[in-house]
Amino acid sequence: MTQPTGAGEATDFLYPFIDAQERDPRALLADLAASARAKATESAALRRATLEAGADGLATAGAEMARRFAAGGRLFTFGNGGSSTDAGTLAALFARPPVGRALPAWSLTADQAILTALGNDVGFELVFARQLIAxxxxxxxxxxxxxxxxxxxxxxxxxxxxxxxxxTVGFAGYDGGQFATSRDVDVCFVVASQSVHRIQESQALLGYQLWATVHEHGTDEA
Structure with a gap:
């Protein structure tokens, strides 16, 4: 999970009731419930908007990925921090799906030995590039x-x-960062939010929808 410098979220922004001088437990519980409802509403709205904005990209990427899987292609996912976990979850969805055909997919953050060896020997900036070379x-x-x-x-x-x-497919938040304008990214999905939490929630749904779209196109080898 990555975040631009200075874009940190203060505790009082996320949970304003934590620092409040509230002694009535009923009022505190009401604040907690209201906060949960507000965040759920915000998250649901963002996920709907993200799917709508990414509809064309999902169709394009899903069709091309299905074509490549059918021709024997493989999927490699990667990310940092919380996004590393999300990348691993996406790879697992393709490799060990709840339904449908299992497809060859790996997370490049799954092997600690490889990550630490490359980080130590060639620098952390190249931990994914070197694995893709190999x-x-x-x-x-x-x-x-x-x-x-x-x-x-x-x-x-x-x-x-x-x-x-x-x-190449990129998942990003905020304004898309370098992914959004890079010639190295064929399709970029941008979650237009300033909240890391909301971004990753929407990216999880995008990943699931990408998997579903790939299977809708079919992945059987020709």
Whole structure:
């Protein structure tokens, strides 16, 4: 999970009732319930707007990914922090789906030995690019997940993926960061929010919808 400098969320912004001098437990519970409802409403609205804004990209990326899977392509996902967890979840959805055909997919953050070795030997900026050099081929797919869309290791990974002929997809928040304007990103999904929490909630739904769209197109080998 990445976030631009200075964009931190103060506790009183997220949970204004925590620092309040409230001694009535009933009033505090009411504040908690109101806060939960407000956040759920905000999250639902953002997810709907994000799916609408990303409809064309989902159709385009889903069709191309399905075509590549059918031709023997593989999926590699990667991200930092919380986005690393989201990338792993997305890879697992393709590799071990609740229904439908299992597809070859791996998270590039899953192996601690590889990450720490590359971080120590060549620098953290190259931990994904070096793995794609070793494992990625033309016909494969790379998905980078981020909140800022500008992390150096992710942009380096996408650049290497594009150089190798892979299809590249970026997930970003805020204004899309570097992902939104990069020639190394074939399709970029931007969650237009300043909240890391809301961004990642919407990205999770986007990832699920991308998986569903791929299967709608069919992935059986020709």
């Amino acid at each position: 494992r990625g081929d033309a016909g494969d797919i790379a998905v980078a997940m981020s909140t800022s869309g500008s992390s150096a290791d992710l942009t380096a990974g996408l650049r290497e993926a594009k150089r190798r002929g892979m299809y």
